[in-house]
Amino acid sequence: MKLTKARRDQYRKLAKQQGYRSRAAFKLLQLNKSYKIIKNSDKVVEFGxxxxxxxxxxxxxxxxxxxxxxxxxxxxxPLAGASFIKGSIDDPLLTQILLQTIGPNDKFDVVLSDMSPNVSGIWEIDHERQISLTRHALLVSIRILERRGNAIYKIFQGVSTRSFVNELAEHFALVKLSKPPASRQESSELYVICLGFKG
Ligand SMILES: C[S@@+](CC[C@H](N)C(=O)[O-])C[C@H]1O[C@@H](n2cnc3c(N)ncnc32)[C@H](O)[C@@H]1O
Known part of the structure; x- marks a missing residue:
């Protein structure tokens, strides 16, 4: 068995043992351990x-x-302690709905974006689709994130990675790329850690 498959199976097994709905849970646990993105009492929204x-x-x-x-x-x-909205990141009314949900004069401390499009298998197309979804997430974030708030955006690596990361850097004090151990080595996903929203 290849090492990567063994690792994938290891996280799948761990997710089952620990009652997580997906092995993806370990990616967020690992990213948060390294970068302290989410804190006690935070208001968090996740796209995808x-x-x-x-x-x-x-x-x-x-x-x-x-x-x-x-x-x-x-x-x-349903999950105890969390609320859900069924909809798309590109819904023009989404920002308004999110702000109504959080309450008047309030914003989110953390935005998480783990969206993946339906993949076609043609890498350039999948990369551009994924970046387009994530760019929508950034546009919504700008309206709903508290000043000094944090974010994580998943991206599929490709030709637009650099320009998108530069866009993110305009809005956050610190931007770093990270690949947590729970993310499959053969997958070209990366996570952009964004700390300190400039508002
Ligand atoms: C990798 S999964 C997310 C896994 C999740 N973070 C977890 O821990 O279980 C990616 C998700 O992105 C969602 N997605 C794709 N396009 C979307 C869109 N336009 N708006 C909202 N979600 C979308 C998919 O439906 C899919 O559930």
Whole structure:
């Protein structure tokens, strides 16, 4: 068995043992351990949250005084301590809906984006589609994120990586690329850690 497959199976097994809905949960646990993105009492929103592994982790990290909201095209099974919206990141009304959900004069402390498009298998197309989804996430983030807030954006690596990371750097004090151990080595996904939203 190849090392990468062994590692994938290891995280799948761990997710089952620890009651996480997806092995993706370990990516957020590892990223948060390194970068302290989510804190107790934070208000967190995740774009592309199904089946809910990251939402489970976020709910644990914010504790009972925090707030966690997930968005996805797909329906997800309810999770204690979190709310969900079924919809698309490119819905023109989304920003308004999110701000209404969080309440008047309030914003989110953390934005998480783990969206993946339906993949065609043609890498250039999948890369551009994924970056386009994530650019929508950035546009929404700019309207809903608290000053000095943090974010994580998944990206598929490709020709537009550099320009998109530069765009992110205009809005955050610190931007770093990270590949957590739970992310498959053969997958070209990367996570952009964005700290200190400039507002
Ligand atoms: C890799 S999964 C997310 C896994 C999740 N973070 C977890 O921990 O379980 C990617 C998700 O992005 C969602 N997605 C794709 N396009 C989207 C869009 N336009 N708006 C919202 N979500 C979208 C998919 O439906 C899919 O559930």
């Amino acid at each position: 949250c199904a089946p809910g592994g990251w939402i489970q982790v976020a709910t644990q990290l914010v504790g009972p005084s925090g707030f966690v909201l997930g968005l996805d095209l797909k329906e997800i099974n």
